[in-house]
Amino acid sequence: MHYTAGAVRGSASAPVEETVPVGAGGRPEDDTAPGPAPGVAPRPSAGPRRVRLAISRIDPWSVMKLAFLLSVAIAIMTVVATVVFWSVIDSLGVFDNVQTFVTDAIGEETNFNVMQYVEFERVVSLATLVAICNVVLLTALATIMTFLYNITAALVGGVHMTLTDD
Known part of the structure; x- marks a missing residue:
């Protein structure tokens, strides 16, 4: 059948x-x-009954929608993880220790401030930019891989699976 x-x-x-x-x-x-x-x-x-199936074609549109939703979820997790990580690092006083080390190493006469480069807004903006790039790249990559799978499956017959009902 x-x-x-x-x-x-x-x-x-x-x-x-x-x-x-x-x-x-x-x-x-x-x-x-x-x-x-x-x-x-x-x-x-x-x-148990066994059914042997072959995945011979995958719909690129459905893969693109799923990849987009999953990559948006990953992007949200990236930004939230960055906020949590920065907050933990700041509460531990790591930035103050780095500033003290830089001041001791270079000297008092320099106006180098570590917080100019790792301030909260700048780090979150960078994490958001990286997350948006990842959404675009992961969605495009998954869709391209779907097209490549369909071409390959047309040549070799696809992936064969055996399903059972336990």
């Missing part, structure tokens, strides 16, 4: 029921209940 579900095409076959020999009186030899058809009684399956 061949089918198409969304953008996935595949084939599946129903499990073949095993038969048991029928004894006298039209009943199975090892069971006392009558079977559904005279002369043949179904035997319960021994294990």
Whole structure:
């Protein structure tokens, strides 16, 4: 049986029921209940049903939408993690220690201030810019990879999987 579900095409076959020999009186030899058809009684399956599928094509539009949503989630996590990391570093006094070290190493006459370069607004702006670039790049990369998979799957037949129902 061949089918198409969304953008996935595949084939599946129903499990073949095993038969048991029928004894006298039209009943199975090892069971006392009558079977559904005279002369043949179904035997319960021994294990889970297996279906072999092949992913031969992936819809690029759906991959692009999913990649965009996942990359937006990653971008939000990036900005939040940057804010948390900067807050922890600042509360530990790391920036003050670095400023003290730089002042001791260079001297008092220089007007070098570490906080000019790592102030909160600047760091969050940089993290936001990196996150936006990642959204664009990850979305484009996932879509391009989908097109490459479809071309490759057309040549070699796609990825074959066996699914079971446990």
